[in-house]
Amino acid sequence: MQEAIRSRAEEIYIRNGRIPGRDLDNWTQAEIEILEETGSLEHRTAIVVDVDGVQFVGEYGSESCGGYKPGEFSAGDDIAVRFEGQKMFLKRPNGSELETTIVNKLG
Numbered sequence: 001m002q003e004a005i006r007s008r009a010e011e012i013y014i015r016n017g018r019i020p021g022r023d024l025d026n027w028t029q030a031e032i033e034i035l036e037e038t039g040s041l042e043h044r045t046a047i048v049v050d051v052d053g054v055q056f057v058g059e060y061g062s063e064s065c066g067g068y069k070p071g072e073f074s075a076g077d078d079i080a081v082r083f084e085g086q087k088m089f090l091k092r093p094n095g096s097e098l099e100t101t102i103v104n105k106l107g
Helices: 002-015 023-038
Strands: 044-051 054-061 081-084 087-091 097-106
Touching (some): 023 044, 023 054, 023 097, 044 087, 054 087
């Protein structure tokens, strides 16, 4: 699935005129399109975090997000992040952690 999303993001990049700096937008659009096509849109969601200039895309499922709702973090927020292998943990405002699986690194 991740390879399909990566490929679609590249198609979107080319289709939109190869505009630099839109990696996140292209990835998000590609993910939405692929998930809609496969019928998986409601099962997994992703969050993107910039760590020292590298954007990490972490995917999480509704069954394991501990009640996390998109919007708890705002663009530019300082977020405590820790990594364990292919897992990325983000400290939420309520003190709990959102566990994600790293599915892509951009940058």
